[in-house]
Amino acid sequence: MGDPTFSIGMKLRHARKIKGMRLCDLADQVECSEGFLSKLENDRVKPSLQLLHRIVAVLETSISNLFSESNDSIVSRAGTRQVLHTSNIRPGEGVGLETLVSPSAGHLLFGAIHIVRAGGGSSGTIVHEGEELGYVLEGELDLNVDGVEYHLMPGDSFFFPSKMPHGYRNPTDKETKVLWVNTPPTF
Amino acid sequence: MGDPTFSIGMKLRHARKIKGMRLCDLADQVECSEGFLSKLENDRVKPSLQLLHRIVAVLETSISNLFSESNDSIVSRAGTRQVLHTSNIRPGEGVGLETLVSPSAGHLLFGAIHIVRAGGGSSGTIVHEGEELGYVLEGELDLNVDGVEYHLMPGDSFFFPSKMPHGYRNPTDKETKVLWVNTPPTF
DNA sequence: TCTTATTGGTCAAGTCACTTGACCAATAAG
């Protein structure tokens, strides 16, 4: 039937979930009421442009993001994904991690990302809420979960709650591709 | 430090989430109190073997499942995954779908599965709660979401809320491999 | 002009799913 689109409300909710915020947290920072945000995310009201501006600023997205790519955002094609260099890691240094944004951007519950990692370096040890699941497409990955080291080869997969301290690194000098999916920090 | 294991409570909660049940639903069917189930899933009490039996019956799992594979369940190796032929579809017929259980079995929030589909046939049209995300590893997949048909090739990915009517089929006579992840019916 | 809507928003009560603490019966132990 109609074009498969995602409403502004859905996109806003996703953006909030990705940042692990509750409605009341967002309401605090945006300086509006929790109730209004609830209605907004359920597409029962439309915000003023001023308010929308404050919201996207807090959620680190953009207004155009909310309106663009409404159509055909269901599928994202190989080679057409946007590459995000992970912030505060300079390319070619540290973990050397690039994130190919999968269909997730602007959507709902999944914080799904497709990671391409160039060799060398190591992530720090990470602890947070949510859960992680991954599948190694190419290359090798050393995954450390709760003090146990796993050496992963293509076709291997993993799953763990994000609150288990975890880190990873690419032990080779070749690129490693991992399909990495995680739930938002809070559910 | 300690072995990365998943508690019985976590496994029970996962099994329940996968079936989209609330604590009160399970309590109804098992004929025990909601409060007790809550404590059970948070590992604050231990159930009698009788009660545990009734619970795993409703959740369609097994007691041994709850205790086994406690260790090293973080990682599942290529070629070592259990194959589940989707129930009420006879192999070689219909969608011809096999599910390679990924690390998900016995775990928490993700209903993550690794699907291997032999050629031919078609899934029906599916509508439910939750969300779906997939990545085509090999072969081709025709995905229909909300009336729109997408032809997917390796490297393509998709995302949609499960309440959009969706179906899929393999238009070729070769096997298609999709890494298919979905959130539980209710969050 | 003075109604009369409509829009953008607040506030407090309600709801839903889950959690927690108080309590209780039945078996075990001293």
Next chain:
DNA sequence: CTTATTGGTCAAGTGACTTGACCAATAAGA
């Protein structure tokens, strides 16, 4: 015959979200 311990219930509490009643400000009609 006390006194714990275990397995369990019940009802009140909690956290996050939703909803309905209401209100001020701008717009529109007669």
